[in-house]
Amino acid sequence: MGDEVGLHPGGAFAGDPQVLQSLFGFLDKPGGAGRIGCCFPRRTVLRRSAGRCDDKERKYEYGESPGHEVLHAAHGSRRGVRLMIAPEPAHPHCSVMGGKMLDRDIQGRIELIIIGGGIAGAAAALRAAQNHLRTIWILGDAGTRKASRAAYVRNIDNMIGVHPDIVRGKVLKSLSRDHPVAARMVEEAHMHISTSDLVENARERIVRDFAGMVTEVAERVIQVRQDGALLSVEIAGETRYVAPAVILATGVSDRQPVVHRQKGDRTLAGIHWLFPFANQETLLYCIRCEGHMTHGRTVAVIGAGATAAEVSLMICERYDAPVTLLTAGEEPTWGERRQRLLAAMGVEVVAGRLVDVRGQDKGATLHGFTVEGGRNIDVELAFVVMGLYRVAHRIVQGLGVDLEENDLPEEERHVLVDADSETSVGGLFAVGDMTRHRHRPIMKQVYTAQEYAVRAVDKVDAHRRQVQRRRLLGED
Structure with a gap:
């Protein structure tokens, strides 16, 4: 659609003074079209006509043709975008702009609030849209998204059906023999499907197929409180949403190994030197998602706990890959029996802090690590297993x-x-990596996150329908 975005059916509101961006989701994205989840006539489009959100006024065209437009000026702030509605009325002959003013009591229509913009949150939002639940989806801000584990687990081709060869095969079949150059480019292209791809696809499907059901909010949640029989969610800027049900999908953050780099007479300790390697999948985090990538390659496991020892043993047992276990300066806690197993499988344990990570191509190639004392540990892949x-x-x-x-x-x-x-x-659900089921082991995969997100939304929906049936029969 380029710079045009289809909007939700609803009342027009030329002349309304001011509407917080948090009611509309993403009004503007750098380099792309605005995205609005609700409260405009469906047949209209919003055209971005000038500039980014930079604290300066700018114009938007509203309507299906130049003769049917209302000008909107928007400005930005750290807390999001405010949408200012121009005071002039709609064009008298514009049927698109006809209808009622926006029902400002949007709070009374919210049936579900989802907090979290990762896989579990996206799965819940998509199911909520499919079940026609009026939903606020709070994705978090840039800081919370950066801290998410989903930002660092990019390769999920361990899942059946989520594999680039499916897409590649369909594209090649459509190109057939008529476009050999394009076919060769497709064959050579890197098409890994990542967690962020799945989330973005869910967002696109919600906007395209279920316009108006889910409103996105790009803010950080401050607190969830009980509000009588409802739950109240407060976000930055003192905005509050109230609903009978909340799904928490805020995930976990992994501990990262600290690299103590020497610069002159100073030691600079930080984790940011590892990020390029995490972004390029040479530094890995999920043995179930990415363990198969270690076959035929040299591997380091970074950690000092029992889980780090188990991951090291598992890589040896499953993939016959040579493993070096780096404690990153911490005291091992995996016990005597695991120590004997590590020795029996040829896993060398190297103590000492990390003082360098070596590689090239912006993290696409990992050469290894340097530990205190100057010893280089040469590996091609590394797993971070330092706990939460x-x-x-x-x-x-x-x-x-x-x-x-x-x-x-x-x-x-x-x-x-x-x-x-x-x-x-009651009414508060949690899904994804942050949860443990009362009578089941911890499972942290995309498919389990989706399964339990669907269960949560379906229970919310079942409760809603039961309430509606009781009201219909006058049983309340």
Whole structure:
């Protein structure tokens, strides 16, 4: 559609004074069209006519033709974009602009709030749209998205059906023999399907096929509170949404190994030197998603806990890959039996802090690590297995949500849920990596996140329909 975006059927509101961006989702994206989830006539389009969101006024055209337009000026701020409606009325002959003013009591129509912009949140949002639940989807801000594990797990070709060869095969078949140059380019192209691709596809499908059902909000959530029989979600800027159900899909953050680089007489400690390698899939995080990539390659596992030892053993057992276990300066805690197994499988344990990570091509090629004392460990791939830095449930701590029982700090403990992903707080669901099911082991894959997101949304939908049936029969 280029710079045109189809919008949701609803009332026109020329002359309305001001509407917060948080009611509309993404009004503007750098380099692309605006995206709005609700509250405009479907047949209209919004054309971006000038500039980025840069705290300066700019113009938008509204309507199907130059003769049927209302000018809108928008400006940006750190808290998002405000949409300013021009005071002049709609063109008298524009049927598109006819109809009622926007129902400003949008709060009373929200049936579900989803918090989290990763795989689990996207799966929940798509199912909510398919079930025709009026939903607010809070994706978080740039900071929360950067901290997400989904940002670093890019290759999910371990899943059946999610593989680039499917796309490649269909494109090559359509090109047939008539376009040999294009066919060769397709054969050589890198087409890995990542978690971010799945999320973006879900967003596109929601806008295209279920316009108006889901409103996106690009803000950070401050807190979730009980509000009578409802749940209240407060976001940055003191905006509040209230709904009978909330799905929490805020994920986890992994602990990252610190690299202590020497610069002159100073030591610079940081994790940012590793990011290019994580972005290029030479630094990996998920043994189930990416373990098969280690076959025939030299591997380092970074960590000092029992899980790091188990991942090292698993790579040896499954893929017959030579493994070096780097403790990154931490004291090993994997126990005597695992130590004997590591030795029996030829896994060398190297103590000492990391002082350098070596590679080229902006992380696409990993050469290895340097540890204290100057020893170089030459490897082609590395797995980070240092445990969790945080399970992102702080925003619901005030509700008294049950967490798993163990000796870990509270911020590292998973949220306990039942078979339908509901927490100990009625109406509050949790899905994805942040959860642990009460009677099942922890499962952290794209397909399990999707399954339990669907279960959560279906339970919300079932409750909604039961309420509607009771009202229909006068049973309330």
